[in-house]
Amino acid sequence: MHDFPLMPQETLLFTSESVGPGHPDKLCDQVSDAVLDACLAIDPDSRVAVECFATTNLFIVGGEVSTKAKLDYEAIVRRTLREIGYTNPAYGIDADHCHVMNVIKQQSPDIAQGVDHSSDLGELGAGDQGIMFGYACDETETLMPLAIFLAHRLLERADNLRKSGVFRWARPDMKSQVTIDYSNPKHPRVHTVLLSVQHDEDAIDEEFRSYIQTEIIAKVMQQYGFNLDYRVFINPTGRFVIGGPEGDTGLTGRKIIVDTYGGAACHGGGAFSGKDPTKVDRSAAYAARYIAKNIVAAGLAHKVQIQLSYAIGRSEPISIAIDTYGTSHVDETLLLQAIRFLFPLTPKSIIEMLHLRQPIYQSTAVFGHFGREELNLPWEKLDQVERLQAFFSRLKKSV
Numbered sequence: 001m002h003d004f005p006l007m008p009q010e011t012l013l014f015t016s017e018s019v020g021p022g023h024p025d026k027l028c029d030q031v032s033d034a035v036l037d038a039c040l041a042i043d044p045d046s047r048v049a050v051e052c053f054a055t056t057n058l059f060i061v062g063g064e065v066s067t068k069a070k071l072d073y074e075a076i077v078r079r080t081l082r083e084i085g086y087t088n089p090a091y092g093i094d095a096d097h098c099h100v101m102n103v104i105k106q107q108s109p110d111i112a113q114g115v116d117h118s119s120d121l122g123e124l125g126a127g128d129q130g131i132m133f134g135y136a137c138d139e140t141e142t143l144m145p146l147a148i149f150l151a152h153r154l155l156e157r158a159d160n161l162r163k164s165g166v167f168r169w170a171r172p173d174m175k176s177q178v179t180i181d182y183s184n185p186k187h188p189r190v191h192t193v194l195l196s197v198q199h200d201e202d203a204i205d206e207e208f209r210s211y212i213q214t215e216i217i218a219k220v221m222q223q224y225g226f227n228l229d230y231r232v233f234i235n236p237t238g239r240f241v242i243g244g245p246e247g248d249t250g251l252t253g254r255k256i257i258v259d260t261y262g263g264a265a266c267h268g269g270g271a272f273s274g275k276d277p278t279k280v281d282r283s284a285a286y287a288a289r290y291i292a293k294n295i296v297a298a299g300l301a302h303k304v305q306i307q308l309s310y311a312i313g314r315s316e317p318i319s320i321a322i323d324t325y326g327t328s329h330v331d332e333t334l335l336l337q338a339i340r341f342l343f344p345l346t347p348k349s350i351i352e353m354l355h356l357r358q359p360i361y362q363s364t365a366v367f368g369h370f371g372r373e374e375l376n377l378p379w380e381k382l383d384q385v386e387r388l389q390a391f392f393s394r395l396k397k398s399v
Helices: 024-043 075-084 111-114 147-165 204-225 280-297 331-343 345-354 385-398
Strands: 013-019 047-056 059-065 099-103 131-136 169-182 191-201 231-234 303-310 320-323
Touching: 024 047, 024 059, 024 075, 059 075, 075 099, 131 280, 131 385, 147 169, 147 191, 147 204, 191 204, 204 231, 280 303, 280 345, 280 385, 320 331, 331 385
Parallel strands: 059 099, 191 231
Antiparallel strands: 013 169, 047 059, 131 303, 169 191, 303 320
């Protein structure tokens, strides 16, 4: 027998990150969704699959688009760069002087055939195979995990202050990271906050860091009633002048965990931005979140993850799975029955149920696709709570 020394009790920590609108990958996501919105605003039946690449003074927009809209793709790129704040040549890319390359082409007829002519008559087929996840928990009022919720809020405040001109020396690129201590799961605490903000060459380091700590980090934590004895890291390398596409190339779809649940739940095989709602990578992930959120709001579980899977050209999901992590107040098999009964999950039904042919997507491409109460997104609505509760009420009466 071996005697092992007793170790001090481990602190139970979980961390999520977010990135701001000026991050090179998020810049590409926003342009991809700006193209999608422009198409849908004119032709709601547009088929769009657009990806972007950004580096120093070069922006490439490509992919497949089938639409009746006549668009100036270069103008969309430059407008988005300008909205984000890339208006200075010193930033490495700017709206007025960078080179924009357009390599968009028509959608593959093989893919279009699978979508338009599903084996289920009268239905749209899924635009691709894949697995999608949706998640909700009661840690926050938005039913999002706490770490990613706070990581987004930090950058929202920082970016708003930057755009207003109050946040001196700040440039568009920024990242956050929040670590939560779950040692007492009923009373989680903020353990560590990390904020990296790109800044001008002449920034006074002490003033810049002090502003971030007192006017951004502390204000967000106070707003949501959290402890203030957390560790803080601000620009840990000591300097962050070169950023954005000059500091690192950007690509659409490379920040998928930022887009969803910060790693607290699974993510499927695909990204969201630049894809029209016939692509189940996007629409089914929204539907899964919609289901999960209404289940938690109905008081049927404290947290829940929904998985959906599809085959290209088929309309009905191949599978539906549910995991309540042992927090359900009802049998999970009955929850599955409720999902099948109350939520139609063919691509066509999801599009109609959630009104997905609207130009609402560019705003989702930064600060997350979920938990955005201020945007009034259709997949965040809690309009199925009473129907879920009534379903289980009827079950109880019939037993």
